Amino acid sequence: MSLAVEGLMAVDLSRLGITHAAVIRNAAVPALYEAAIAADGATITASGALAVRSGARTGRSPADKHVVRDPHSADQVWWGAVNHPIDEATFLANRQRAARFLDSGRVVYVQDGFAGWHPATRVKVRVVAANAYHALFMHTMLIRPTAEELAGFGEPDFTILNAGGTGADPALSPTGSTTAIDMSLERGELVILGSGYAGEMKKGVFTLMHWRLPKHGILSMHCAANTGLRGDDVALFFGLSGTGKTTLSADPRRRLIGDDEHGWGDDGVFNIEGGCYAKCIRLSAEREPEIFRAIRFGTVLENVVVDPATRRVDYDSATITENTRAAYPIEFIDNAAIPCVAGHPRNVVFLTCDASGVLPPVSRLSHAQAMYHFLSGYTARVAGTEMGVVEPQVAFSACFSAAFLVRDPSAYARLLAERLRRHAARAWLVNTGWTGGAHGVGRRIDLGATRAIVDAIHAGALDRAPTARDPVFGLEAVTEVPGVSGARLLDPRRAWADADAWERAARGLAGRFHDNFAGLAAAAGPDVLAAGPA
Numbered sequence: 192m193s194l195a196v197e198g199l200m201a202v203d204l205s206r207l208g209i210t211h212a213a214v215i216r217n218a219a220v221p222a223l224y225e226a227a228i229a230a231d232g233a234t235i236t237a238s239g240a241l242a243v244r245s246g247a248r249t250g251r252s253p254a255d256k257h258v259v260r261d262p263h264s265a266d267q268v269w270w271g272a273v274n275h276p277i278d279e280a281t282f283l284a285n286r287q288r289a290a291r292f293l294d295s296g297r298v299v300y301v302q303d304g305f306a307g308w309h310p311a312t313r314v315k316v317r318v319v320a321a322n323a324y325h326a327l328f329m330h331t332m333l334i335r336p337t338a339e340e341l342a343g344f345g346e347p348d349f350t351i352l353n354a355g356g357t358g359a360d361p362a363l364s365p366t367g368s369t370t371a372i373d374m375s376l377e378r379g380e381l382v383i384l385g386s387g388y389a390g391e392m393k394k395g396v397f398t399l400m401h402w403r404l405p406k407h408g409i410l411s412m413h414c415a416a417n418t419g420l421r422g423d424d425v426a427l428f429f430g431l432s433g434t435g436k437t438t439l440s441a442d443p444r445r446r447l448i449g450d451d452e453h454g455w456g457d458d459g460v461f462n463i464e465g466g467c468y469a470k471c472i473r474l475s476a477e478r479e480p481e482i483f484r485a486i487r488f489g490t491v492l493e494n495v496v497v498d499p500a501t502r503r504v505d506y507d508s509a510t511i512t513e514n515t516r517a518a519y520p521i522e523f524i525d526n527a528a529i530p531c532v533a534g535h536p537r538n539v540v541f542l543t544c545d546a547s548g549v550l551p552p553v554s555r556l557s558h559a560q561a562m563y564h565f566l567s568g569y570t571a572r573v574a575g576t577e578m579g580v581v582e583p584q585v586a587f588s589a590c591f592s593a594a595f596l597v598r599d600p601s602a603y604a605r606l607l608a609e610r611l612r613r614h615a616a617r618a619w620l621v622n623t624g625w626t627g628g629a630h631g632v633g634r635r636i637d638l639g640a641t642r643a644i645v646d647a648i649h650a651g652a653l654d655r656a657p658t659a660r661d662p663v664f665g666l667e668a669v670t671e672v673p674g675v676s677g678a679r680l681l682d683p684r685r686a687w688a689d690a691d692a693w694e695r696a697a698r699g700l701a702g703r704f705h706d707n708f709a710g711l712a713a714a715a716g717p718d719v720l721a722a723g724p725a
Contacts, residue, residue: 202301204319207352208290209299216301217341218323220330220489223300226323230298233324237502239488240517242495243324246355246387248370249494249512251394253594255370255385257282261377268376269599277373281363282382285371289354289382293321300326303344304333306396308461308531309454312407316396317347325353328389328491331518333396334465349379349399351392359384376402376597389493390516393468394595397452400463402597409456410606413592415440416448416460418533419649420526425460425533426649427453429591430542431570435623437469438638439542439645441481446528449521455536455610462531467524471495471517474506478638485523492517535614538648541591545624546571546583548633549697551668551683552675553644554620555658558611559722560666561618565590566604566711566719567704571624583630585700587707601714619648620666627686629696636680643674663697664724701725 202216215226224241227233233243258268260276268274293299300320307313318329329351336344358369370385374395381395397413404411415428415436425448428436437450449462450469469482471492476483486492486504493516496508506515521527541564543550556564568591571583587593589600596603611618623641627633647653650673658667659682670681679685687693701724712720 204299204301207319207350208287209294209319212294212297212299214299214301217303218300218326220327223323223327223330226298226300227327231322231324234497235502236492236497236504238486238504240486240490240492241324241327242492242497242504244494244511245389248386248388250388250514251390251594252370252372252386252388254366255364255368256372257374258597259373259375259377261375264376267598269596273593273596275365277365279375282373282375284363285359285373285384286352286380286382288357288360289352289384292354292357293319293352297321302326302329302333303341303347304329304335304465306333306349306400307454307463308334309409309456309458312404312409312454314349314399314403315344315347316349316351318351318353318392320351320353321356322353322387324491325389325392328518329392331466331489331491331520332393332464332468335520347379349381349396351381351383351395353383353392355383355385355387355391357384374398389491389518390468393464397463398595398597400452400454401592401595404454405598405602405606407456408606409454410603410610412453412455413451413590413595414453415450416453416462416533416536417442417445418448418528419445422446422528422533424649425536426538426540427460427536428540428542429565431544431568431572431586431588431591433470434542434544434570435641436542437467437482438479439641441479441524443481443526445649446526447521447524448528448531448533459532459534460536462521464521466518466520469517469519470515471506472509472513472515474517481524482517484525485519486517487523490517490519490523535610536616539611539616539618540645540648541565541618541620543570543620543622543624544583545569545622546585546630547696547700548625548627548629548687549683549693549700550620550622550624550664551661551666552622552626552636552640552681553653553669553672554661554666555653555669556618556620556666557722558608558618559718561611562604562608562715562719563708563722564620565607566600566715567708568593569704571630585703587703589711599714600711604714617654619653621645626680626683627688633686640675640680644672646674647672662725663694663701665722
């Protein structure tokens, strides 16, 4: 049995192959600060946050994500470009490699928490890590148990073995990589080798919930959520990293349910996490005051640049990576909804960062169009979130969550379609990307304009606002928005200096939509297929 340090609760890790390590379980935040400073090279910033570096990996490694092909689940997994299959023997070899590293005379940090605020489907998660900052990160991102819940925690439903400080055997990798992010759905385990990027743990839990929640008839969603102060005006914000989910959901006039991962069941919407994970490149108190104020003692800052003399963070610096991050408990947002649950959504917003600069800033969607754009999940993959991405790239991510889906996208689309119909939710497509030209020529749509658009959606001001039908995409582009001046912004053709150039770019992007949707058409149905670009 593993030892307990400083009188903390003992825990038996022998089933994981860890029998000699000194274990610190569920340590207090100050203790994890001290350990991270002593062993992980962390520093305390002027605001009190802990600044850490993740090493060579500063983003996720999707090519190194593997799922065990198990006979009990193989016919239900969406195999292919997202879920790369490995056999049980390979998983166990990597699991053993991780256990040997964690058991090699070092201190091991164990962190227990929950995934999911829905009491009937919440998952007990245990993180076993070599780095104190990884334990602190997951203490922040998981739902933190009460003392009574910890005392009765028992065995977890899902275990993360984070041995990112040692590489995988490249001979076992389909691509010869020394990084492995390996999941066994049947065992309920995730093994991490060769990457110190903390986001792999967060997204590993999300991948598990994408597998489990649909079994209960619950839609798992890559979205932010907030609600009006009375709790009867829920809005969802779907989108990939960099599209504005965290920024737009942190609204001082509304209550934050969560910034990234949610479920939508018969009772309404609930957060999966206990924290927020905000991109903080070019963060400022003026542009994003709620997030700026949340960065204090208890927050983990990953890969930011810190002035060694003043300990102030240079949020404008991308010297380490564009993908600088802040992980903070959700209660650090002043008006967070605790517990993180709410009713059924009134508005569903699909956020796209259109680097081609051809989509309208806001369009009202029919339900068929909503399903088309949900299945398409179009955006630009922005720099830094994934390794190797340094410029915006056209990306289609089914359900705005392809990298974390376990089942076929049609399974999630059916659940969304049923909920949109049942609860008469309105759907919107909001472009937070470029206008007046593509990336490098045009300009990024101003955050203030996007906030005004979202405010108008919340207020119901766009429900019957005038629209103009986009000739290429068939979208009903809203042409009048309170607080947004200038028809040139709301009509992207007029924002371009050359209307013919816009037409060529729009038809080029429409072709990309058609090519991407070819593999989804059979599951979509004729009405959804007809809702795409001309």
